Amino acid sequence: MKDDYLSELNEPQRKAVECTEGPVMIIAGAGSGKTRVLTYRIAYLLTHGVDAFQIMALTFTNKAAREMKSRIETLAGSEARNLWMGTYHSVFARLLRMDAPRLSYPSNFTIYDTEDSKSIIKSILKEQNLSDKTYKPSTVLARISSAKNNLLSWQAYNQDSELVNSDIQAGRPMMGKLYELYSKRCFRSAAMDFDDLLYNTYLLLDRFPDLLHKFQSKFRYLMVDEFQDTNYLQYIIIRRLAALHENICVVGDDAQSIYAFRGANIQNILSFGKDYPDHKVFKLEQNYRSTATIVNAANSIISQNKKQLPKKIWTANDEGNKIKLLRALSDNEEGSIIADIIYSEQMTHDYTYRDFAVLYRTNAQSRALEEALRRRNIAYRIYGGLSFYARKEIKDMLAYFRLAVNPHDEESLKRIINYPVRGIGQTSIDRLIATAGESEVSLWEVICNLDHYKSGISGGIKTKISAFADMIRSFNVMLVKQPAYELAMHIANHSGLLRELYHDKTPEGISRYENLQELLSAIREFTETGNTPLPGPDNETPADDSRTLDAFLQDIALLTDNDNKKEEEDKNRVSLMTVHMAKGLEFKQVFVAGLEENLFPSQLSLVDRDDLEEERRLFYVAITRAEKKLYLSYASTRYRWGNLIGCEPSRFLNEIRPEYLDQPVSAQFDSFQETSHNVWNEKAVVRKNNFTGAAQGRFKPVGKTVNPAPVNDFESDDPRKIVTGMEVLHARFGKGKVLSIEGGYPDIKATVFFQGHGTKMLLLKFARLKIV
DNA sequence: GGAGGCCTCGGAAGG
DNA sequence: CGAGGCCTCC
Numbered sequence: 001m002k003d004d005y006l007s008e009l010n011e012p013q014r015k016a017v018e019c020t021e022g023p024v025m026i027i028a029g030a031g032s033g034k035t036r037v038l039t040y041r042i043a044y045l046l047t048h049g050v051d052a053f054q055i056m057a058l059t060f061t062n063k064a065a066r067e068m069k070s071r072i073e074t075l076a077g078s079e080a081r082n083l084w085m086g087t088y089h090s091v092f093a094r095l096l097r098m099d100a101p102r103l104s105y106p107s108n109f110t111i112y113d114t115e116d117s118k119s120i121i122k123s124i125l126k127e128q129n130l131s132d133k134t135y136k137p138s139t140v141l142a143r144i145s146s147a148k149n150n151l152l153s154w155q156a157y158n159q160d161s162e163l164v165n166s167d168i169q170a171g172r173p174m175m176g177k178l179y180e181l182y183s184k185r186c187f188r189s190a191a192m193d194f195d196d197l198l199y200n201t202y203l204l205l206d207r208f209p210d211l212l213h214k215f216q217s218k219f220r221y222l223m224v225d226e227f228q229d230t231n232y233l234q235y236i237i238i239r240r241l242a243a244l245h246e247n248i249c250v251v252g253d254d255a256q257s258i259y260a261f262r263g264a265n266i267q268n269i270l271s272f273g274k275d276y277p278d279h280k281v282f283k284l285e286q287n288y289r290s291t292a293t294i295v296n297a298a299n300s301i302i303s304q305n306k307k308q309l310p311k312k313i314w315t316a317n318d319e320g321n322k323i324k325l326l327r328a329l330s331d332n333e334e335g336s337i338i339a340d341i342i343y344s345e346q347m348t349h350d351y352t353y354r355d356f357a358v359l360y361r362t363n364a365q366s367r368a369l370e371e372a373l374r375r376r377n378i379a380y381r382i383y384g385g386l387s388f389y390a391r392k393e394i395k396d397m398l399a400y401f402r403l404a405v406n407p408h409d410e411e412s413l414k415r416i417i418n419y420p421v422r423g424i425g426q427t428s429i430d431r432l433i434a435t436a437g438e439s440e441v442s443l444w445e446v447i448c449n450l451d452h453y454k455s456g457i458s459g460g461i462k463t464k465i466s467a468f469a470d471m472i473r474s475f476n477v478m479l480v481k482q483p484a485y486e487l488a489m490h491i492a493n494h495s496g497l498l499r500e501l502y503h504d505k506t507p508e509g510i511s512r513y514e515n516l517q518e519l520l521s522a523i524r525e526f527t528e529t530g531n532t533p534l535p536g537p538d539n540e541t542p543a544d545d546s547r548t549l550d551a552f553l554q555d556i557a558l559l560t561d562n563d564n565k566k567e568e569e570d571k572n573r574v575s576l577m578t579v580h581m582a583k584g585l586e587f588k589q590v591f592v593a594g595l596e597e598n599l600f601p602s603q604l605s606l607v608d609r610d611d612l613e614e615e616r617r618l619f620y621v622a623i624t625r626a627e628k629k630l631y632l633s634y635a636s637t638r639y640r641w642g643n644l645i646g647c648e649p650s651r652f653l654n655e656i657r658p659e660y661l662d663q664p665v666s667a668q669f670d671s672f673q674e675t676s677h678n679v680w681n682e683k684a685v686v687r688k689n690n691f692t693g694a695a696q697g698r699f700k701p702v703g704k705t706v707n708p709a710p711v712n713d714f715e716s717d718d719p720r721k722i723v724t725g726m727e728v729l730h731a732r733f734g735k736g737k738v739l740s741i742e743g744g745y746p747d748i749k750a751t752v753f754f755q756g757h758g759t760k761m762l763l764l765k766f767a768r769l770k771i772v
Numbered sequence: 773g774g775a776g777g778c779c780t781c782g783g784a785a786g787g
Numbered sequence: 788c789g790a791g792g793c794c795t796c797c
C-alpha cells in the first residue's frame with residue numbers, strides 16, 4: 001500500500017527509483033519526468049526504513065529544493081522535513097556552521113554575496129593603487145573563483161608558475177597578490193563568499209579525517225540533481241562524502257547543460273563512469289511534455305551537436321500543430337505580432353494568460369515585448385531583475401543586522417558607518433581601513449581601540465566613531481536575549497535608518513520605506529512562526545536558537561531569487577524571461593523571440609565551437625519548454641544600442657527539419673501581411689522640442705537637441721498636443737514634420753510628412769522627455 | 773552630500 | 788541608447 005505511487009511511473013522510471021544501492025546515473029531527457037523520479041526515489045527510501053537525516057539531496061536552485069521537498073512530504077509524510085535537501089551552498093553552509101571553528105572561523109560567519117566580493121576587490125585595488133581598468137573587479141573575482149573551484153589556495157596559486165606566467169602575459173602580474181589580500185580580508189571579516197562555502201567544506205573534509213568520517217557515516221544516501229551543471233569542486237566534495245557507502249545517485253541531461261560559461265562541467269558525467277566503474281545507468285527517454293512535432297524538432301536540432309551522450313528522446317503524444325514561424329519587420333512589430341496571437345489564442349481557445357511564455361536570449365529584448373503587451377492590456381510578469389534582497393535599502397538594513405551578529409564584517413561596516421550621516425567622512429574611513437590593513441586586524445578591532453592603533457584621526461571624529469561602535473555593541477548584546485523582530489525594530493529605529501527614509505517623500509523614497517516595512521514584516525513572521533522562505537532543514541537547530549536575528553540572516557543569506565512571492569505566481573499572467581531562467585519550467589504555448597543570427601546564437605558564441613554548441617543546447621532548452629504550441633519569431637531589423645541594424649534568420653531555424661515548420665524559413669519580408677499594429681512603428685527620434693507656454697518647465701528634453709524650430713501654440717500639458725508640428729528624424733526617411741498624432745505617452749503614433757517620401761505613419765518615442 | 777555632466781561599455785545567471 | 792561609475796560643482 002505504501003508503494004502505491006510507484007504505479008504512476010513507467011518502467012525505466014520505476015527501475016531508477018527502486019535501485020537505491022550503489023552508484024547510479026540517471027540520464028533524463030527534457031520532459032521525461034526527472035523531478036518525479038528524484039522525488040519518488042527519496043520518498044521510496046523514506047518509506048523503506050531510511051531516516052530522513054541520512055539523506056543528502058543537492059539541487060541547482062532553492063526553488064527546486066522547496067518544490068521537491070513539499071512533494072516528498074505529500075508522498076512520505078512530514079519526516080521529509082528532516083532531509084538535508086537544498087542547494088550545494090545552503091547544505092554546505094549548514095555543515096560549516098557546525099564545524100567552521102576548526103578552520104578558525106566563528107560559527108556565525110557572514111556570507112558575502114557577489115556585490116560584497118566586488119566591493120572588497122575594489123577597495124583592495126584602491127589601496128594597492130591598481131587600476132580597475134586592467135584589473136576589472138569582475139575579472140579578478142572570476143579568476144579567484146576559478147582558482148578555488150580548482151582547489152587552489154592563494155599560496156598554491158602563487159607557486160604555480162604556469163598561472164603566474166599567464167597572469168603576467170595578460171598584463172596582470174598582481175593577480176596572485178590580489179587573491180591573497182582578498183582571502184585575508186574575508187578571513188579578517190569572519191566572512192565567506194559563495195565559493196568559500198564550497199572550498200572550506202572541502203578543506204574541512206580534507207584536513208580533518210574525524211569530520212570526514214562523521215559525515216560519511218551520517219549521509220548514507222546522496223542525490224544530485226542537474227548533474228550536468230555541477231562544477232569540479234562540487235563533484236569532488238560529493239565524491240568524498242559518498243566514499244564510504246557509495247550510494248550516490250546523479251540525475252542530469254547533457255543536452256540541457258547551459259552553464260558551462262560559469263564553470264559547470266559536462267566532463268563530470270564522463271568522470272562519473274570512470275570513478276564508479278560498477279555504476280548503473282538509467283535512461284529516461286520518453287517525453288511526456290510536448291507534442292511529437294516539438295520533440296522531433298528538438299531532436300533534429302540537438303543532433304547537430306558533436307558532443308553528446310547517445311540517447312533517443314521519443315514521445316507517445318499526438319503530433320500536434322506545426323511550429324509557427326513568425327516574421328516581423330522590426331523588434332517592435334515582433335512584439336505586436338506575439339501579443340496579438342496571445343490575445344486571440346486566449347479569446348478563441350481554452351487558454352489563459354498563464355499558459356503562455358515568451359522566451360528570449362537577452363534581457364534587453366524584453367522592452368519591445370512589454371510595450372506590445374501593455375498596449376493590449378495583457379497582464380505579464382517579467383522574471384529576473386533585481387531581487388528584493390539586492391535592493392540598496394534592504395542591504396543597508398541587513399548590514400546593521402549583520403554587524404550586530406558579526407561586527408568584524410568589514411563590508412557591512414563600511415556600508416553603514418556613515419549612513420545615515422554621522423560625520424565620519426571618507427578620509428577617516430580610508431585611514432581606519434589602512435590602519436586595519438597594516439596591523440592585520442579587522443576594521444572593528446581598530447574602531448574599538450582607537451587610541452591603541454595610530455590612525456591619525458582627530459579627537460572629534462574619534463568621539464563620533466566611538467559612539468557608533470557603542471551603538472553596534474549595544475545591538476550585539478541584545479542579540480542573545482531578544483527575539484528577531486524586536487531586535488530588528490530596535491535597530492531600525494535606533495540606527496536612524498527608518499527615520500532617514502521616512503522623511504524622503506519622493507516616490508522612490510516612499511517605495512524604499514515600504515520595502516523596509518516589508519522586510520520587517522518578514523522578520524515578524526519569522527519570529528512568530530519560524531517560517532522562512534528558505535527550505536532549511538531544522539532538525540538539528542536548537543529550538544531556542546531558531547528565532548533570533550542571527551538565524552534569520554542565515555536563512556536569507558543564500559536566498560537570491562524571487563522567492564516568497566507566492567501570490568505573485570498565482571496571478572494569471574504571461575511569463576517573460578530569458579531562456580536561462582526558463583530551465584525546469586513548462587508552458588502550454590511558448591514563443592521564442594529574436595531568432596536572428598548574432599542574437600540567438602549570440603555573436604560572442606560564434607568564434608568558439610564549444611560556445612556554439614552550448615548556444616544550441618540553449619535553443620534546445622527553449623523549445624522543449626513548450627507543451628502544445630511553439631512559435632519561433634525573427635525580425636528583419638532591430639534596435640541595438642540606439643541604432644537600427646539589419647538581421648538575418650538564425651542558423652538554428654535552418655537546422656529544424658522543414659516538415660516540422662508551417663512555412664519555409666525565408667529572409668524575404670515583403671509579402672508580410674500588414675495589420676493595424678505593424679504599419680510603420682519604427683522608432684523616430686524627436687529632434688526638436690523647445691517648449692513654450694504651459695509646458696515650459698514641465699517637460700524637459702533629456703539629451704541633446706538640434707535645429708530648434710517653432711512649435712505650435714498649445715494650451716495643454718498633454719505631450720500628444722505638443723508633438724504636432726515637431727520635427728522628427730527617421731532612420732530611413734530623414735527629416736519630417738509631424739502632421740497629426742494618435743495614441744498616448746510615451747508611444748505616440750504620428751502621421752509625418754517626409755519630403756520625397758510622402759506621409760508615413762510612425763511611432764514616436766518619448767522616452768527622452770522627462771516630466772519635471 | 774547630492775545633483776548633474778561626462779565617460780565607458782555592452783551575453784546569460786545560481787548561490 | 789541607457790545604466791553605472793566617477794568627477795565636479797554648489
